[in-house]
Amino acid sequence: MKLERVEIVHVAIPLVTPFRTSYGTMTTKDTFLLHVVTDTAEGWSEFAADPEPLYCSEFVAGAEIVLRDFLLPRAAALPVLDTAHLAPAMEKTKGHELAKAALETAVLDAELRSYGMPLATYLGAVRERVPAGVSVGIKETIGDLLDDVEGYLGQGYVRIKLKIEPGWDLEPVRAVRERFGAELPLQVDANTAYTLADAEHLRRLDEFGLLLIEEPLAENNLYAHARLQQRLATPVCLDESLHNARDTASAIAMDACRVVNVKPARVGGYLEARRVHDVAHAHGVPVWCGGMLETGIGRAPNLALAALPGCTLPGDTSASSRYFAEDITEPFVLVDGHLPVPRSPGIGVAPLPGALRRFTKERRELYGA
Structure with a gap:
C-alpha cells in the first residue's frame, strides 16, 4: 500500500450518564477518529485518550501534533506501507503509544480490508462472541450505585466492575455483595488512587471474594504492587503499569500482578496487545480487554482482541448503549450477556455518515x- 491521504475527525458524543473515577468525571466522549486512505483501501481508528492529560500523559491536541509532525512523515516515506514496516518506523519516536496505536490501527484496518480479512482472524481469535462486563463509576450515594448495578444485571451483563477511591471502597463493595450475593463476578478498579501505606485497608476487601483489584497503586511501580500482592488474597491486576509485553513479563516474574488488563491503545496498538496477551497466556495468567469509553470504532477491534484464547475473564467491552444514546457506528447490542465479534474485513465497522x-x-x- 501507499499512503495517499490522512484526515483527523474531531468528535464529541454525549454520554448517557456522567462517568466518575478517581481521575474526575466525564460527560462527553471528546476525541478524534483517524481516517487513512491508501491506494488500495481506507482505514479507521479512534484515539483513546481525552482532551486533558489526566488518565495518561497523552491528550488530543498533543497526539495530533505527534501524528502530523513525526509519525505520518515516516509512514509516508515507507516504500511499502503496512504494519510490518510501520512499527519499526514509529519506534524512532519515543513514547506516545496512544498516538502510535491510532495510526497503526487505521493502517491495519486498511491493510486487512485490502486482503478481505477480519481483524479477529488476523489476531487469532477463537470465539464468535465474548462475555461482556460493565464498569460502574463512583456515585453520589450507595442507593444510586445499587440501582445502577441492578439495572446492568437486568440488561444481562455478566460481570460488574466498581470504581473505587479512598472514602468510596469498603462500603459500596459490601453493599453490592449483600444485595446481589456472593455468586456475582465482582471486581474493583482503583485507578492508582492508593499507596502502599493503605495495604491493611485494602486487605479488608479480601472478605468480599473479588475477582481482582485493578491498579491500586501508582502506575509503573511494580515493586510496590508486588509488596501489596504479598499482603492480599485478592489478585492484583495491572493496567496502566503495563506498557508492553516486556513490562508484562517483568510484572509476572515479580508477582506484581496475577491478572492482566490489556488496553490496545495504551500499549501502542493491537500487535503489541497480542504480544502482551501471549506472554500472560504462556504463564497461565488470566487476561481481559479493558475499555476507554470507546465509540464503535474503538469497540469493534477490542472485541476481536477479547476473543483471543487467553482472555478468560469478561472485559469492559460493553454495549454501545452503556455509554451513548447514539453511536457513530451501527450499535453493538448485548445478547445473553455477550457481544458478537465483528467478522467483516478489517476492524469490521465504519462510521455511519449521518451520525x-x-x-x-x-x-x-x-x-x-
Whole structure:
C-alpha cells in the first residue's frame, strides 16, 4: 500500500450518564477518529485518550501534533506501507503509544480490508462472541450505585466492575455483595488512587471474594504492587503499569500482578496487545480487554482482541448503549450477556455518515490533498 491521504475527525458524543473515577468525571466522549486512505483501501481508528492529560500523559491536541509532525512523515516515506514496516518506523519516536496505536490501527484496518480479512482472524481469535462486563463509576450515594448495578444485571451483563477511591471502597463493595450475593463476578478498579501505606485497608476487601483489584497503586511501580500482592488474597491486576509485553513479563516474574488488563491503545496498538496477551497466556495468567469509553470504532477491534484464547475473564467491552444514546457506528447490542465479534474485513465497522456529521466538531487534513 501507499499512503495517499490522512484526515483527523474531531468528535464529541454525549454520554448517557456522567462517568466518575478517581481521575474526575466525564460527560462527553471528546476525541478524534483517524481516517487513512491508501491506494488500495481506507482505514479507521479512534484515539483513546481525552482532551486533558489526566488518565495518561497523552491528550488530543498533543497526539495530533505527534501524528502530523513525526509519525505520518515516516509512514509516508515507507516504500511499502503496512504494519510490518510501520512499527519499526514509529519506534524512532519515543513514547506516545496512544498516538502510535491510532495510526497503526487505521493502517491495519486498511491493510486487512485490502486482503478481505477480519481483524479477529488476523489476531487469532477463537470465539464468535465474548462475555461482556460493565464498569460502574463512583456515585453520589450507595442507593444510586445499587440501582445502577441492578439495572446492568437486568440488561444481562455478566460481570460488574466498581470504581473505587479512598472514602468510596469498603462500603459500596459490601453493599453490592449483600444485595446481589456472593455468586456475582465482582471486581474493583482503583485507578492508582492508593499507596502502599493503605495495604491493611485494602486487605479488608479480601472478605468480599473479588475477582481482582485493578491498579491500586501508582502506575509503573511494580515493586510496590508486588509488596501489596504479598499482603492480599485478592489478585492484583495491572493496567496502566503495563506498557508492553516486556513490562508484562517483568510484572509476572515479580508477582506484581496475577491478572492482566490489556488496553490496545495504551500499549501502542493491537500487535503489541497480542504480544502482551501471549506472554500472560504462556504463564497461565488470566487476561481481559479493558475499555476507554470507546465509540464503535474503538469497540469493534477490542472485541476481536477479547476473543483471543487467553482472555478468560469478561472485559469492559460493553454495549454501545452503556455509554451513548447514539453511536457513530451501527450499535453493538448485548445478547445473553455477550457481544458478537465483528467478522467483516478489517476492524469490521465504519462510521455511519449521518451520525458522524452530527457529532463532528472539526475535520482537518494531516497529510495529502
